[in-house]
Amino acid sequence: MGAIVDLVLGVVTSIGGFVEVGSISTAAQAGSEFGYQLIWAIAIATAMLAMLTEMSGRLAAVSRRTVAAAVRERFGIHFQLVPLTAELLIDTLLITAEIGGAAIAIKLLTDVGFEWWLLPLALLIWMLLWLSGFAVIEYGLGLLGLITLAFVISAWQLHPDVTDIGRSFLPTTPNHHYTRYAFLAVSIVGATISPYLLNFFSSGAIEEKLTESKLWVNTATAYLGMCFGGVVSMGVLVTSAMVLQPRHILVDSYEQAALMFVPVFGRYAIPLFAGALGIGCFGAAVELTVNTGYTFSQVFNWTWGANKPRRDCARFVTAFTLVLLMALAVALIGFDPLRLTMLSVALTVVIMPLVVLPFLVLMNDRKYVKEHTSGVIANGVLAMLTIVGGILAVVVIPLEMFGG
Amino acid sequence: MDLVRDLLDKRVVDRHGREMGRVDRLVLECGEHSAPRVVAFQIGPDALAGRVAPWFGRLVSGVERVFKVDEGRPVRIALADVLSIEDDVKVDVAFGETAAATIERALRRWVGSLPFSS
Numbered sequence: 304m305g306a307i308v309d310l311v312l313g314v315v316t317s318i319g320g321f322v323e324v325g326s327i328s329t330a331a332q333a334g335s336e337f338g339y340q341l342i343w344a345i346a347i348a349t350a351m352l353a354m355l356t357e358m359s360g361r362l363a364a365v366s367r368r369t370v371a372a373a374v375r376e377r378f379g380i381h382f383q384l385v386p387l388t389a390e391l392l393i394d395t396l397l398i399t400a401e402i403g404g405a406a407i408a409i410k411l412l413t414d415v416g417f418e419w420w421l422l423p424l425a426l427l428i429w430m431l432l433w434l435s436g437f438a439v440i441e442y443g444l445g446l447l448g449l450i451t452l453a454f455v456i457s458a459w460q461l462h463p464d465v466t467d468i469g470r471s472f473l474p475t476t477p478n479h480h481y482t483r484y485a486f487l488a489v490s491i492v493g494a495t496i497s498p499y500l501l502n503f504f505s506s507g508a509i510e511e512k513l514t515e516s517k518l519w520v521n522t523a524t525a526y527l528g529m530c531f532g533g534v535v536s537m538g539v540l541v542t543s544a545m546v547l548q549p550r551h552i553l554v555d556s557y558e559q560a561a562l563m564f565v566p567v568f569g570r571y572a573i574p575l576f577a578g579a580l581g582i583g584c585f586g587a588a589v590e591l592t593v594n595t596g597y598t599f600s601q602v603f604n605w606t607w608g609a610n611k612p613r614r615d616c617a618r619f620v621t622a623f624t625l626v627l628l629m630a631l632a633v634a635l636i637g638f639d640p641l642r643l644t645m646l647s648v649a650l651t652v653v654i655m656p657l658v659v660l661p662f663l664v665l666m667n668d669r670k671y672v673k674e675h676t677s678g679v680i681a682n683g684v685l686a687m688l689t690i691v692g693g694i695l696a697v698v699v700i701p702l703e704m705f706g707g
Numbered sequence: 708m709d710l711v712r713d714l715l716d717k718r719v720v721d722r723h724g725r726e727m728g729r730v731d732r733l734v735l736e737c738g739e740h741s742a743p744r745v746v747a748f749q750i751g752p753d754a755l756a757g758r759v760a761p762w763f764g765r766l767v768s769g770v771e772r773v774f775k776v777d778e779g780r781p782v783r784i785a786l787a788d789v790l791s792i793e794d795d796v797k798v799d800v801a802f803g804e805t806a807a808a809t810i811e812r813a814l815r816r817w818v819g820s821l822p823f824s825s
Contacts, residue, residue, distance in 0.1 A: 372718070613818055
């Protein structure tokens with residue numbers, strides 16, 4: 304019975320926690336510019352993310368090591384230094400972008416400039432991390448995040464052509480703006496397969512004391528949670544395609560993206576969009592921040608844990624506090640949240656091969672996963688993802704320059 | 708034993724199972740007529756940074772000196788103090804009695820002074 308509760312809670316909160324600043328902005332832009340045509344990118348990226356999160360959980364449950372810890376041990380600091388530094392830099396930028404997204408959500412509700420909400424939001428994130436355990440961080444925010452299902456309801460109410468959507472699961476070439484199309488496809492992949500999620504998921508498995516006997520819960524949570532989460536992302540794209548594209552509204556700010564809810568929700572459109580954006584971004588900012596503490600602590604083997612008294616893991620607390628302060632400093636210097644999001648997403652793609660490659664080795668090393676090694680199909684898909692990731696890493700910067 | 712695979716970068720825990728850090732650098736002793744042998748390992752950011760690049764190690768040591776947390780660091784654990792090398796490297800010392808705890812102790816004074824820290 305306990306395992307079923309874990310499963311349901313895990314799946315529901317994965318759905319609620321799936322959509323954040325990156326997925327909303329990339330899916331909204333894709334829908335407004337190319338209709339349903341980029342649904343395939345969300346589908347592929349979601350499937351990849353589900354596979355990687357399942358592996359992260361399996362690695363943690365069997366080896367009692369998170370991804371960051373296992374990579375340090377298996378590959379050494381020389382290998383880890385580049386992706387680790389890049390990941391922490393991207394995480395800092397993403398925290399800034401997520402705080403910005405949440406601040407814009409409050410601006411939509413209050414009409415007070417988003418800059419005024421940056422400091423209170425950062426303080427709220429820190430206080431939440433200071434006062435709560437892992438369950439509140441993961442499940443509490445995930446449950447609140449179910450408000451993002453408004454995107455699915457909106458898409459459903461707009462009665463899209465199901466055949467057209469079905470056809471969009473296969474990649475097709477666009478009629479216009481090839482570079483922009485390619486850039487958005489790559490960005491969707493970068494926004495979906497966010498490296499922090501993998502370490503956060505494996506850290507969660509350790510925090511929640513996931514054991515080998517409950518690996519099926521991990522598998523079901525990863526695949527069901529992520530796939531339903533992907534449906535929410537598709538909801539953003541479909542709503543944007545049906546509402547914004549016919550009116551030639553391009554999403555170059557979150558305020559414009561909010562208009563996508565007007566036909567279905569009428570006068571509740573702005574509060575609902577603000578709620579979905581705000582909670583999605585706030586939840587992601589909290590997870591990103593605590594994950595930086597996890598990463599530092601696991602790489603150096605300091606005492607860590609969101610369920611531990613804070614004075615017993617002072618370096619863990621200090622690490623995430625400093626990263627949050629850096630993110631706040633970037634935010635206060637002045638930035639465009641949407642542009643920063645797209646930059647962070649592009650940088651994520653650059654380091655993707657270095658994030659994916661270790662899984663190919665770790666998930667076949669019996670020292671870490673015992674008899675739970677990956678099968679031929681999973682290895683094949685991972686190898687393909689590493690190669691494709693390598694190609695994307697090379698093309699993403701030119702694409703950002705010419706199509707971003 | 709494959710030193711790089713089985714010892715370097717492994718987690719180190721004290722005799723009570725408390726996290727102490729990782730095996731950041733190995734200390735080898737070279738005799739005139741004998742093969743080099745491992746006599747100890749070091750734990751600490753300066754040892755780790757020195758492994759990445761010597762200048763980086765000096766920089767981290769300098770930062771530790773500025774913050775006055777450099778005494779006894781990097782921590783040197785003699786191989787004779789190693790209890791077991793399995794999933795983790797278990798050593799016969801107590802974390803709190805070594806300089807590995809210096810930064811944790813210093814930060815705890817600040818963290819512990821805040822409300823709801825325990």
